[in-house]
Amino acid sequence: MDKKQIKIIKDIETIHAEIAALKKNGAKIGFVPTMGFLHKGHTSLIERSVKECDVTAVSIFINPIQFGRGEDFDSYPRNTQRDKSIISKTGARYVFMPEQKTMYGDDFKTSVSVKKLGKIMCGRHRPGHFDGVCTVVLKLFNIISPDIAYFGRKDFQQLFIIKKMVEDLNINIKIKDCPTVREEDGLAMSSRNRYLSEIERKNAPILFKTLQTAAAMTERKNISIKRIKSISLKMLNCNPCVKSVDYFDFRNCETLDEIKSLGNYFKGDARSGILIAAAIRIGSTRLIDNVVI
């Protein structure tokens, strides 16, 4: 297949019909939803889909309803030409790029929510964010009807919530999660890294470094979560570029329930099943990251 032959489609009926025809002929469809401004995290998802599926569709849509007031919807980085060029090199066949009015008519009313799962961690600081994510992802799932959809582990809560929605609503799509892709200094790839000034960029790896240090501390005997958290917050707050810490949470990675004590997380001779997830502001840029032990 000529890798450069990507089809750009803006219209729901067209992409739905094209993919339905391919599915009828037995093609396995892979799907990677994105908000564009692609980085190596995205391409790792697309490349995995290309490898595992017969046809891969990528969507580029900056979903307004997952941004709150005062958030960065208007300034969210956009570069469609560059995105198309990146996708054309992956082997993906379709790029679905709907207009906002195509996705949300004037009279749009429906909302999908995973209730309290969407109100903890990032959801506590971004009210309505995950309802917006669930709603757009369900729409995209219905438009594309893929067999498999790919999500990155950097957005662990998003991935968790989408898996829950798929399970609860009996959606017949397999969700696969892929490792976080990092810059050489450990910073998780994110379209929002573009916002960082030079000095902020240099300091941004403090987030992953702190998460790794916290993870290492959980192996110490008799250390409490309270103590690890206090050390971690100190590490972050001592960094001159860290403006604030939204949260630094220890959670059961299978339920997202908060972990109060490490005592229950020994499996064999090491701890496991623990998610440490955090969101901080570097200057005015909000960054998230996590490690799973």
Next chain:
Amino acid sequence: MDKKQIKIIKDIETIHAEIAALKKNGAKIGFVPTMGFLHKGHTSLIERSVKECDVTAVSIFINPIQFGRGEDFDSYPRNTQRDKSIISKTGARYVFMPEQKTMYGDDFKTSVSVKKLGKIMCGRHRPGHFDGVCTVVLKLFNIISPDIAYFGRKDFQQLFIIKKMVEDLNINIKIKDCPTVREEDGLAMSSRNRYLSEIERKNAPILFKTLQTAAAMTERKNISIKRIKSISLKMLNCNPCVKSVDYFDFRNCETLDEIKSLGNYFKGDARSGILIAAAIRIGSTRLIDNVVI
């Protein structure tokens, strides 16, 4: 086809796989979701589906999450043997009868809402009811993946909300609505009619009679909605079996917006586009009905 060959399936994977195989061979699938205790309203939907589709599936599931506290979930009439026998005579092929725990595991969290559309009319008196309806209908749609689903017009608001959800979430299913089926004296068929005592049953047609009278009054020149509503409420409240009127609403049948003035509803030389919908209690039984002009 032998009309008695219905397949009773309780398990999600089995019905999904069987129908997916039929669809792959090009069969058009019709679906009628019900809560059982079937009456001629249901059979009219099933028969229409049998006529229009290659294979018809009927579900029987009393959906707990659409009942509020103090509502009639526990006492809702059930008669599975009779239901199966009724369905076997229609030509439908599948009856999907999941257990409650099959539909809602312990950790169920997702909810679908059409926001304010679910908070007016019946929704005002049954908080959360339509979120429960949307959630279960979306689950059933994903399990069965029909081409067409059939709903009755008696539950006009439900039908309207499901159409909106299907449109908003890009669900690839055609929703067809079918006329309300009535007893000879005009009472709309409903499983809840079974609750009525003999004297209540005799008085129950007052609901449809009042709706018809109200509809006829809209043709009078210069009459106001306020006046029609006042006469209608008097008619209802004068009936000894009417315990209360939840609502008696005039609404635009294409938006469900409340109509304050009849002035805008002349099309040609008669009014049109008006829904008059009401819910009343006959004794302790809640009945709904509507007319569309």
